[in-house]
Amino acid sequence: MADKKPLEVYLDMLSQPCRAVYIFLHHNKIPHTVKTVALRKGENKTPEFTKLNPMQKVPVMVDNGFVLTESDAILKYLATNYNAPEHWYPRQPERRARVDEYTAWHHTNTRPHAAKVFIMEVLLPRMTGQPTDPAKLERALSELDETLEKLESMFLKRQPFLCGDDVTLADLLATCELMQPLGGGRDILKERPKLATWRSRVQSALKDSFDEAHAVLYRLRDKSRAKL
Amino acid sequence: MPLELYLDLFSQPCRSVYIFAKKNNIPFDFKQISLLEGEQYGEDFGKINMMRKAPAIRDGDFTLAESIAILIYMVEKFHTPDHWYPSDLQKRARVNEYLSWQHTGVRIHGSKIFWLKLLIPKALGTEVPKEKMDSALEDLDGSLKLIEEKFLQDRPFIAGEQISLADLVAIVEIMQPVGAGVDVFAGRPKLSAWRDRVKAEIGKELFEEAHERILGAQEMVKALDASKLQVFKPRILKLFL
Numbered sequence: 001m002a003d004k005k006p007l008e009v010y011l012d013m014l015s016q017p018c019r020a021v022y023i024f025l026h027h028n029k030i031p032h033t034v035k036t037v038a039l040r041k042g043e044n045k046t047p048e049f050t051k052l053n054p055m056q057k058v059p060v061m062v063d064n065g066f067v068l069t070e071s072d073a074i075l076k077y078l079a080t081n082y083n084a085p086e087h088w089y090p091r092q093p094e095r096r097a098r099v100d101e102y103t104a105w106h107h108t109n110t111r112p113h114a115a116k117v118f119i120m121e122v123l124l125p126r127m128t129g130q131p132t133d134p135a136k137l138e139r140a141l142s143e144l145d146e147t148l149e150k151l152e153s154m155f156l157k158r159q160p161f162l163c164g165d166d167v168t169l170a171d172l173l174a175t176c177e178l179m180q181p182l183g184g185g186r187d188i189l190k191e192r193p194k195l196a197t198w199r200s201r202v203q204s205a206l207k208d209s210f211d212e213a214h215a216v217l218y219r220l221r222d223k224s225r226a227k228l
Numbered sequence: 229m230p231l232e233l234y235l236d237l238f239s240q241p242c243r244s245v246y247i248f249a250k251k252n253n254i255p256f257d258f259k260q261i262s263l264l265e266g267e268q269y270g271e272d273f274g275k276i277n278m279m280r281k282a283p284a285i286r287d288g289d290f291t292l293a294e295s296i297a298i299l300i301y302m303v304e305k306f307h308t309p310d311h312w313y314p315s316d317l318q319k320r321a322r323v324n325e326y327l328s329w330q331h332t333g334v335r336i337h338g339s340k341i342f343w344l345k346l347l348i349p350k351a352l353g354t355e356v357p358k359e360k361m362d363s364a365l366e367d368l369d370g371s372l373k374l375i376e377e378k379f380l381q382d383r384p385f386i387a388g389e390q391i392s393l394a395d396l397v398a399i400v401e402i403m404q405p406v407g408a409g410v411d412v413f414a415g416r417p418k419l420s421a422w423r424d425r426v427k428a429e430i431g432k433e434l435f436e437e438a439h440e441r442i443l444g445a446q447e448m449v450k451a452l453d454a455s456k457l458q459v460f461k462p463r464i465l466k467l468f469l
Contacts, residue, residue, distance in 0.1 A: 055374065077317060077320075094290050096301075097301040103328075104327075154279055
């Protein structure tokens with residue numbers, strides 16, 4: 001298997017699913033190269049990138065010519081192909097099903113609702129020069145709150161992690177999403193001690209990789225808080 | 229005790245679970261949940277699935293929601309033929325890629341059309357504004373184009389030569405707007421040819437049986453008592469209007 005190209009990932013560290021992939025690669029010491037795609041500069045819309053991914057989205061993984069999009073597919077592929085510790089994506093059907101159940105639910109719950117708050121407070125004002133619409137923000141926060149309630153009562157419950165006793169891909173994807181509004185200076189878990197404790201638990205499990213991945217977001221947070 | 233499947237065949241993800249179980253001769257108890265009647269909000273169903281969504285399964289003490297998770301669980305538990313969820317990592321990743329993308333790539337758009345065209349007019353007593361309908365149709369159009377150009381390309385099925393969970397999940401979602409009276413296959417020979425292949429693999433009889441309820445949707449909604457849909461009004465206003 002000579003001349004195998006190292007794994008390449010195309011990432012923008014302001015993107016939640018990109019951070020999840022980055023953290024997984026670093027934490028599990030999977031050799032790789034990162035190619036930065038700056039979404040705010042439209043680097044996802046170039047002809048070359050579009051050829052790689054017609055959806056013009058990040059993350060994208062290229063493993064020796066095999067191109068894969070969608071963070072949960074990428075994470076599941078990496079966990080299996082690179083023999084990451086089993087707890088990330090357990091093999092036993094019932095335990096695996098719990099992770100699959102969360103990663104499915106995540107797409108139309110955690111992801112859009114947390115992202116919306118960040119988009120409204122940071123991206124839209126930046127792009128349009130207009131201040132955030134307070135009524136729309138109120139609605140978005142209320143929707144997010146409902147999602148956080150479900151996250152706590154339907155997934156976390158009395159467990160240390162979303163899918164049981166060990167950290168899994170579910171916790172990784174969820175925390176990266178829930179960190180996003182921090183870019184606007186907002187900690188959405190401030191009033192939710194159970195979820196805040198869970199987030200700390202996940203951060204501890206991931207050690208340096210977590211903070212490394214969130215460096216750009218932290219800088220954005222500091223800038224946002226300086227403005228307030 | 230056999231597997232219990234809590235289903236309403238009106239719902240796309242319920243159809244994929246139903247078709248998969250039947251096609252693979254997985255023994256199960258069909259537990260009807262009537263979504264339009266609001267049965268998912270009942271106390272009993274809450275014990276099966278706190279999320280109050282269908283499909284849901286109960287396998288002994290184990291309960292599970294989310295069709296993708298359910299399908300993969302059935303693959304593992306019942307050792308179904310490899311092509312459904314290939315053990316080859318790259319082929320499996322292709323299937324996972326589609327199953328991930330489709331939540332917001334297709335499902336949302338197909339569902340929206342169904343609500344805008346059939347359920348909302350019935351619930352609110354008025355047609356939906358044309359721009360909303362046109363915009364939703366445009367979104368769906370974009371999705372179908374991506375399915376053809378990125379997920380199928382020149383392959384017979386999404387993962388390659390054989391049908392997989394990806395095709396099953398795709399077809400049931402695409403059939404939803406068809407149930408609302410929108411012929412999404414018109415003018416799309418590539419998609420139509422794929423549909424015919426998928427239908428042949430599933431089996432014409434099973435495919436038609438699973439889709440009987442949704443294809444009768446226009447008639448069914450016409451006869452429905454509008455007051456039954458009032459419980460969905462806040463959700464309608466929030467999501468669609």
